[in-house]
Amino acid sequence: METISYSMARLAALVPYPPRDANKYTRGRLVCAVGCDRYPGAAVLGSRGAEVMGAGYTQVITDASVADHVRAANPSVVVSVWPDVDPAQLPPAREGHPCAYVVGSGYDAGDSMTKIRTRLVLENAQAPVLLDAGSLDAATSQKLRDILERRAHDGFANVFTPHGGEAARMARPLGIETDDAPELARQLARAYCGTVMLKGPVTYVCDGETVVRMDEGTAALAKAGTGDVLAGMTGALLAQGLSPLDACVLGATLHAFAGQEAAKRLTDICVRAEDVIASIPQALMRLAQAG
Ligand SMILES: NC(=O)C1=CN([C@@H]2O[C@H](COP(=O)(O)OP(=O)(O)OC[C@H]3O[C@@H](n4cnc5c(N)ncnc54)[C@H](O)[C@@H]3O)[C@@H](O)[C@H]2O)[C@@H](O)CC1
Numbered sequence: 001m002e003t004i005s006y007s008m009a010r011l012a013a014l015v016p017y018p019p020r021d022a023n024k025y026t027r028g029r030l031v032c033a034v035g036c037d038r039y040p041g042a043a044v045l046g047s048r049g050a051e052v053m054g055a056g057y058t059q060v061i062t063d064a065s066v067a068d069h070v071r072a073a074n075p076s077v078v079v080s081v082w083p084d085v086d087p088a089q090l091p092p093a094r095e096g097h098p099c100a101y102v103v104g105s106g107y108d109a110g111d112s113m114t115k116i117r118t119r120l121v122l123e124n125a126q127a128p129v130l131l132d133a134g135s136l137d138a139a140t141s142q143k144l145r146d147i148l149e150r151r152a153h154d155g156f157a158n159v160f161t162p163h164g165g166e167a168a169r170m171a172r173p174l175g176i177e178t179d180d181a182p183e184l185a186r187q188l189a190r191a192y193c194g195t196v197m198l199k200g201p202v203t204y205v206c207d208g209e210t211v212v213r214m215d216e217g218t219a220a221l222a223k224a225g226t227g228d229v230l231a232g233m234t235g236a237l238l239a240q241g242l243s244p245l246d247a248c249v250l251g252a253t254l255h256a257f258a259g260q261e262a263a264k265r266l267t268d269i270c271v272r273a274e275d276v277i278a279s280i281p282q283a284l285m286r287l288a289q290a291g
């Protein structure tokens, strides 16, 4: 399977530095439908990763029990609680006011609310939607695959960020059997009508045609919560108007650089997901120098 890689110059040119007249809405709004009683930390990590990655306005929709954790950890994030959210009022992406959604980080695949909330976001968000964690399992149902197909037809991007286990669970019900990671990314992207970022020691991103290989990762990233951070970072880049392929490749590369920069200070042993977020500025500076 033929793959390409983005040059450092190409990646550096994609970084959405804000223009002089930017305001928080023109910079892009990211709505994160994330976190549940069992996994409140995913909501904190994803929303913080999104803010540091440049989203102008980061919103979290979550369970009441999670909301206070997010408010306490990230006071700049705007938090709503599920029963108070009117799906018809979910903000759309508009000319000059870009917007994107992340759904599923910190969702439990076995929880009946996961499918309901994933469907609610996909049906109502007139904007790119990134599906992560529990929402990837939900996406295997025929009903949700129909919605994904309709969204793609209507011009709304679907983005999927599975690790190897989640990719296998997405592949199985569709009879996709390949063990070749870039080919798996390509087949999943086609079957689910979107762009797939297949995460691992090497990460592959495919929009159904082009397969991009990203091998800047470090084993320091192999720790709980780093995927939640990556979903927030990539969602923030989608919210700032990058195409799905570009947002995934830039997000994965900056996440990998941030892991490397954190490991320089802390060693491969000690890096936590929080440290990856704290190292995003160094990752940006490194990319600016390399590009
Ligand atoms: N602090 C938090 O709140 C955290 C919440 N998290 C959330 O926890 C939920 C469950 O996520 P998990 O990834 O643990 O659940 P999964 O149910 O996807 O992982 C469990 C199984 O999948 C397989 N698997 C996991 N990672 C794999 C990999 N990289 N390659 C191949 N196979 C793999 C393994 O067989 C594993 O036993 C998600 O909603 C996630 O967002 C995690 O991100 C950890 C941190």
Ligand SMILES: Nc1ncnc2c1ncn2[C@@H]1O[C@H](COP(=O)(O)OP(=O)(O)O)[C@@H](O)[C@H]1O
Pocket: 133, 162, 163, 199, 200, 201, 202, 203, 217, 218, 219, 220, 221, 222, 223, 224, 225, 226, 227, 228, 229, 230, 255
């Ligand atoms: N050995 C490794 N080398 C490089 N990157 C890794 C390695 N292991 C995991 N990663 C990266 O760490 C992140 C883990 O994501 P994920 O498994 O979804 O974590 P979580 O669900 O706990 O947040 C992914 O970006 C993945 O590419």
